Amino acid sequence: DLSGLPASVIDAAKANAEEHGHAKGWLFTLDKPSLIPFITYANNRSLREKLFKGYIMRGDNNNAQDNKAIVKKMVNLRLAKANLLGYKNHASFILDDNMAKTPENVFKLMDQVMPKALEMAKKERVELKKLADKEGANIEEIKPWDWWYYSEKVRKAKYDLDEEQLRPYFKLENVRDAVFDVANKLYGIHFVRNTKLPVYQKDVEAYEVQNPDGSVLGILYMDFFPRASKRGGAWMTSFRKQHYENGNNVIPVISIVTNFTKPTADKPSLLSFEEVSTLFHEFGHSLHGLLSDCQYTSLSGTAVPRDFVEMPSQIMENWASEPEVMKTYFKNYKTNEAIPDELIAKIQNSGKFNSGFAITEYTAAAYLDMDWHTITEPFTGDVNEFEKAAMDKLGLIDAIVVRYRSTYFSHIFAGGYSAGYYAYM
Numbered sequence: 001d002l003s004g005l006p007a008s009v010i011d012a013a014k015a016n017a018e019e020h021g022h023a024k025g026w027l028f029t030l031d032k033p034s035l036i037p038f039i040t041y042a043n044n045r046s047l048r049e050k051l052f053k054g055y056i057m058r059g060d061n062n063n064a065q066d067n068k069a070i071v072k073k074m075v076n077l078r079l080a081k082a083n084l085l086g087y088k089n090h091a092s093f094i095l096d097d098n099m100a101k102t103p104e105n106v107f108k109l110m111d112q113v114m115p116k117a118l119e120m121a122k123k124e125r126v127e128l129k130k131l132a133d134k135e136g137a138n139i140e141e142i143k144p145w146d147w148w149y150y151s152e153k154v155r156k157a158k159y160d161l162d163e164e165q166l167r168p169y170f171k172l173e174n175v176r177d178a179v180f181d182v183a184n185k186l187y188g189i190h191f192v193r194n195t196k197l198p199v200y201q202k203d204v205e206a207y208e209v210q211n212p213d214g215s216v217l218g219i220l221y222m223d224f225f226p227r228a229s230k231r232g233g234a235w236m237t238s239f240r241k242q243h244y245e246n247g248n249n250v251i252p253v254i255s256i257v258t259n260f261t262k263p264t265a266d267k268p269s270l271l272s273f274e275e276v277s278t279l280f281h282e283f284g285h286s287l288h289g290l291l292s293d294c295q296y297t298s299l300s301g302t303a304v305p306r307d308f309v310e311m312p313s314q315i316m317e318n319w320a321s322e323p324e325v326m327k328t329y330f331k332n333y334k335t336n337e338a339i340p341d342e343l344i345a346k347i348q349n350s351g352k353f354n355s356g357f358a359i360t361e362y363t364a365a366a367y368l369d370m371d372w373h374t375i376t377e378p379f380t381g382d383v384n385e386f387e388k389a390a391m392d393k394l395g396l397i398d399a400i401v402v403r404y405r406s407t408y409f410s411h412i413f414a415g416g417y418s419a420g421y422y423a424y425m
């Protein structure tokens with residue numbers, strides 16, 4: 001059952017099992033740091049299917065944790081609120097404050113992207129099937145739980161790039177120090193660990209963020225690892241937003257939250273390149289909060305139009321793959337040797353690999369968000385049928401599942417991205 005999994009993934013699963021009170025065995029969960037490596041490397045197709053289906057069926061099992069009735073209630077309440085305020089639907093209400101202004105403009109943007117992404121995804125699917133056939137896999141068609149597995153094999157064959165080759169260079173502490181130093185070079189600020197600041201969980205790190213003159217600009221918490229009480233994904237949040245009171249600047253208290261693989265007894269936390277990019281991305285959001293200089297909390301930090309809020313994060317994310325940054329900070333945790341130029345070139349060359357899949361599953365979710373929030377009559381139908389119709393309208397292929405299904409689309413139902421998930425584009 002562990003066949004194909006790298007040693008680091010097996011070790012993490014063993015540690016995960018022990019942490020949850022299992023003396024024997026390996027524990028794989030639906031947390032991304034556990035799920036993604038499993039469906040990428042596990043040779044056991046039925047187990048990949050079991051884990052993948054467990055992930056996409058969250059909140060949709062007709063039990064006490066089912067979210068379908070909640071989705072229906074929320075979209076109807078949002079429609080009623082928009083109507084009370086004089087808008088024909090929730091998207092029109094939300095977008096009135098955004099740069100896009102209207103649902104029509106959002107659809108126009110996405111309509112330029114989706115056909116091209118889908119066309120590329122179909123070509124990628126053909127490539128995956130060819131490899132599966134070559135290996136004698138005897139599968140009729142590529143299923144969603146096959147995509148990660150065979151795309152990793154294609155990437156390795158095409159670019160001679162194995163994700164496990166990269167991990168030793170992406171020790172979490174090195175990546176953290178890289179984002180700190182890039183911010184120092186760009187903005188002159190310093191990050192100083194302060195162990196006297198209270199933390200809400202033992203693994204959380206607290207930093208004073210200082211201006212060039214040593215004065216305190218803000219406080220930054222970094223919360224890296226999964227735990228039972230923590231939702232998945234990665235995000236930035238503010239415990240206190242920067243503002244002025246009686247003429248005095250009240251400094252912000254900002255937090256970056258991720259779900260990276262925890263270190264084991266003999267190995268530090270080693271990130272994938274995607275996770276490196278994620279940390280740089282969320283750090284961009286934190287800078288948006290830390291560098292704020294506004295009178296009112298309602299306008300400070302990330303309180304900007306939803307389709308602008310991703311700009312600082314996207315800019316910061318670009319530094320993750322800059323050769324100068326990589327050569328300076330990304331060093332093998334065993335030998336301390338800098339990542340070689342050869343590997344940097346491979347990362348750069350493979351940058352657009354599998355982009356048809358990535359853009360298609362993302363854009364499908366952006367359409368789903370907009371479809372839910374452009375209804376003009378109270379929704380009384382079946383949530384899954386609505387979602388299927390939305391995906392069928394796009395021509396989404398069976399091999400790709402929308403990045404977030406309605407029942408666990410926390411960006412739009414638990415976060416601030418309703419009628420705004422397109423903003424990442």
